[in-house]
Amino acid sequence: MEELQFNELMNLLRHAVSNSKFYRELYDGIDIESFSSVDDLKRLPIVTKEMIRQNIDDVITIPKMGASVSNTGGTTGKSLTVYNRKVDSQKRMAVLDFFKMKHGFYNLKMKRATFMGKHIVPPNQKKKVFWRYNAAVKQMVYSSFHITEENIPYYIDSLNKFKPDSIDGFPSSMYDIACYINRNEIKLDFRPIAIFPTAETVTSEHREVIERAFGAKVRDQYASSEGAPFVWECEYGHYHYDVTTGIIEQMEGSNEVLVTSFTTYGTPLIRYRIGDSMVFSKSNDLCECGFNTPLVESIEGRAIDFLYSTKGAKITLVNIANILKYMPNSGLLNNS
Numbered sequence: 001m002e003e004l005q006f007n008e009l010m011n012l013l014r015h016a017v018s019n020s021k022f023y024r025e026l027y028d029g030i031d032i033e034s035f036s037s038v039d040d041l042k043r044l045p046i047v048t049k050e051m052i053r054q055n056i057d058d059v060i061t062i063p064k065m066g067a068s069v070s071n072t073g074g075t076t077g078k079s080l081t082v083y084n085r086k087v088d089s090q091k092r093m094a095v096l097d098f099f100k101m102k103h104g105f106y107n108l109k110m111k112r113a114t115f116m117g118k119h120i121v122p123p124n125q126k127k128k129v130f131w132r133y134n135a136a137v138k139q140m141v142y143s144s145f146h147i148t149e150e151n152i153p154y155y156i157d158s159l160n161k162f163k164p165d166s167i168d169g170f171p172s173s174m175y176d177i178a179c180y181i182n183r184n185e186i187k188l189d190f191r192p193i194a195i196f197p198t199a200e201t202v203t204s205e206h207r208e209v210i211e212r213a214f215g216a217k218v219r220d221q222y223a224s225s226e227g228a229p230f231v232w233e234c235e236y237g238h239y240h241y242d243v244t245t246g247i248i249e250q251m252e253g254s255n256e257v258l259v260t261s262f263t264t265y266g267t268p269l270i271r272y273r274i275g276d277s278m279v280f281s282k283s284n285d286l287c288e289c290g291f292n293t294p295l296v297e298s299i300e301g302r303a304i305d306f307l308y309s310t311k312g313a314k315i316t317l318v319n320i321a322n323i324l325k326y327m328p329n330s331g332l333l334n335n336s
């Protein structure tokens with residue numbers, strides 16, 4: 001795996017130097033071909049979000065037109081737009097599918113319920129239907145904006161009819177529904193294989209309440225919208241640093257990490273200061289699941305704050321970030 005990781009690193013560095021003006025100039029005078037291990041990365045300068053944002057046109061290696069675009073919904077700091085190849089997104093989706101498969105969930109073959117921040121319910125809709133079906137991926141998408149005490153029974157009714165094999169999306173939304181289920185001692189007509197939270201930090205309270213309500217394990221993973229390497233939880237409850245998806249280094253004297261990603265060829269991220277911190281396990285014990293990589297004990301940096309709407313629905317931090325990132329003074333429009 002170390003060899004695979006090193007080879008992937010060299011492919012990425014060569015690609016960046018050949019195709020990105022920003023990296024070619026940044027690495028001027030450094031002989032990349034003399035690198036012999038992942039540790040040689042330390043010879044390269046650190047790249048910050050501000051550097052990428054200000055030089056985005058020189059950083060990117062593909063035309064913006066037709067690129068797969070993602071805005072960091074980031075829960076901290078200013079927003080950043082990254083442009084990637086379709087195959088980069090496909091690889092990231094494949095990693096997520098692999099992670100879910102390890103827990104027994106097969107994407108496209110099984111049914112998933114998703115709680116997300118997309119606006120799927122028109123503001124003037126009167127009917128208590130807060131979900132839409134995405135047939136292509138057997139996915140029922142639930143609005144995270146309408147989860148109030150009054151509406152929750154409709155959500156539960158829909159879930160009971162749909163009988164999802166997994167639930168994914170905002171843990172804060174699942175938590176509100178789970179609290180209602182536990183409080184009213186409701187017996188569900190289905191039992192998902194696993195629950196896969198995204199975008200927000202999962203607290204131990206979230207985990208306990210959601211697992212009790214749905215009778216399934218919460219399986220967490222970390223990745224960012226910029227395209228950081230993955231850290232995911234295996235069937236033994238350990239967080240694995242997935243070395244096949246990139247390199248995570250720790251900055252000297254702190255837990256803050258620098259990431260190098262193998263799935264961001266359109267906007268290369270190399271020794272990128274993403275703003276998150278991780279505590280790695282000190283023990284060299286191998287996990288029983290058989291995926292022999294370093295283990296992560298905790299990931300810090302993603303806070304969980306929220307507002308309540310006048311109707312009592314939770315507006316998550318991710319929702320707020322999604323609104324603000326399109327504002328003219330968010331820093332985003334200066335680049336486009």
Ligand SMILES: [Zn+2]
Pocket residue numbers: 234235236238240287288289290291
């Ligand atoms: Zn494991």
